[in-house]
Amino acid sequence: MVGYIKMSHLPKRFVSLWDFTAEAPEELSFKAGDVFEVLDRSEDWWYVQKLKWDRKGKAEMGYVPYNFLAEEGTVEEQAWFFGEMSRTEAASLLMEDGNNNGSFLIRASDKHEILYVLSVRHQDSLRHFKIMRNAAGQFHLNNTSFFPDLYQLVESYCKKPICPGLTLTKPCVKNEPVVSDLSPVPLDEWERPREEFTLLRRLxxxxxxxxxxxxxxxxxxxxxxxxxxxxxxQDLFVKETAFLKTLHHKNLLSLYAVCSVSDPYYIVTELVPRGDLLNYLQDSEEDELDVEGQLDIATQVTEGMRYLESQNCIHRDLAARNVLMGRNNICKIADFGMARVILDSYYVSASMKIPFKWTAPEALEYGLYTVKSDVWSFGILLHEIMSRGMQPYPALLNYEMLEFLKGGQRMKAPPKCSTRVYDIMLMCWALNPNQRPSFDDLKTMLENLSNYEGSEVTTIH
Incomplete structure (x- = not known):
């Protein structure tokens, strides 16, 4: 739950944090600092009434992007509060131009024992501090200083060092969010005319x-x-992709529309500018992507896959090449070309297009796909992440895979990979699908490996 600063009642008004210029009649332009009453919170566009009359004395109403607003009187309004955000996303933002030593942000955490994390730039590195809350509702970083709210915690550490040689200076530069989805008004059809789209460069x-x-x-x-x-x-394509359009999660690529009336078909999605995870892993240096960053990427993938699981959807082609790197290192699981909705606990496929080295043995042998076959693929993806994009089983040909795996053999740990991370891979590669962990289990395991300043968690060497 979002923390409140000083309010005697639950606020119902929202404040805009950026300017926005409408591009369609149903949208509403506004300036930073405008105040709204929200009339409808459907999806990513909210229908609002501006609490300020225009020159003709009429109430201004229309659709606005929800992520441009913050609830009045809450920490969401503060320049230093960035909401739910991954560790690598915070690091990417704090290392951008305009931030310097002591620049900071507070991000919400969905870990059971941590409400918030304070991330601070310390020269050319980052430090992360768990913000805990005691039984009396007080916030603290240690057991010596306690604060009634996040605002006073920040004020205090702007005046005194948070640790030797480091004092909070100014909030991290906050980038304007990206407007999501094609239109605030639901399009009449999921199927769109091809003429509405123009092809530019090949990606x-x-x-x-x-x-x-x-x-x-x-x-x-x-x-x-x-x-x-x-x-x-065409029927199967439209049916499957129509369901996928209903999926909404920060770590899934958003599908906008399809064009399937004539050949070839189009799948239209959000544009993710930084390319795929495989190239990112292969091109990044160790000082750019450390072990903590690698684990954070893996954790983001488990978040997206956990959501897919909750929607009875299996991916069937989970691999680094099918994860895209968005702004500030937000991971987006993509390429739903093989994804299937499952009404039972499994899906049987006779497809010959199989990514052999990422596919579970039961799927290779019987065409049997479940959430647990996606877990197997995640183990291969985790190996890709920790090896910085090494090819799985480089010495094996596709037709040799099944015999190798059924014989009890597995890939070795990547160089410099800790035993604890490799153990997670081996759990994903259990021959019996029922013995593999769930994505919820995997998320918890990976989070427990994360290191925070002053925490009891052991650093991975």
């Missing part, structure tokens, strides 16, 4: 087609995946 090629940067109605940047018609039938 890459995957197992199921090419991906281009494009424009929707000449204004909004999108990614367009072009799929040849022979990959799937």
């Amino acid at each position: 890459g090629k995957g197992n199921f087609g090419q991906v281009h940067e494009g424009l929707w109605k000449g204004k909004q940047k999108v990614a367009i995946k072009i799929i040849n018609r022979d990959v799937t039938s």
Whole structure:
């Protein structure tokens, strides 16, 4: 729950943190500091009334992007509060130009024992402090100084060192958020005319087609995946992708629309500018992506997969090449070309397009896919992350995989990988699917490996 500073009642008004210019009649322009009453909170666009009349004495109402607003009187209004955010996202922001020694932010944590984390830039490195709360409701970083709210905690450490040689200076520069989805008003159809989209430059090629940067109605940047018609039938394609459009999670690529009336098919998604995780891993240096950053990326993937599991959806092609790196290192699970909705606990496929080295033995042998086969693939992905993009089983050919795995053999640990992280991989690679952990279990295991200043968690060497 969001912490409140000093309020005698639950606030119901929202304040805009940035300017916004409307691009459609149903949208509402506003300036930073404008105050609103929210009338409808559907999806990513909220319908609001501005609590300030226009020159004609009329109430201004319309749709606004929800992530431009903060509830009045809460910590969300503070320049230093960044909401729920991953460790690598915080690091990426704090290391940007405009921030310096002592620049800081507070981010919400969804870990059971931690409400908030204070992330601080210390020269060219980052330090992260758990903000705990005692039974009396007081916030603290240690057992010597206690504060009634986050505001007073921040004020105190702006005046005195948080640790030797480090005092909070100014909040991290906060970037304007990205407006999500194509339109605030639900489009009449999930199927869109191909003429609404313009192809620009080619971004890459995957197992199921090419991906281009494009424009929707000449204004909004999108990614367009072009799929040849022979990959799937039109009915199945529309049915499966229509369900995928209902999925909404920070760590999943947002699907906007499809064009399936003629060949080739288009899948239209949000545009993620930084490319795929595999290239990011292979191109990054150790000082740019340390062990903590690697574990944070893995944890973000478990967040997205845990959500997919809750929606009875299996991915079937989880790999570093199918995870995209968004702004500030937010991971987006992508490439739903093989994803399937499951009504029972499993899905049987006769497809010959199989990513052998990422696929669980029961899926290789019988075409049997479950959430636990995705867990197996996650173990391979975790190996990719910790090895900085090494090819799995480099000495094996595809047809040798099943015999190798059924014989009880597994990939060795990547160089410099800790025993505890490798043990998680081995759990994912249990031959019996029922013995593999859930994504919820995996998220907890990875979080327990994270290191915080002053915490009891052991640093990974």
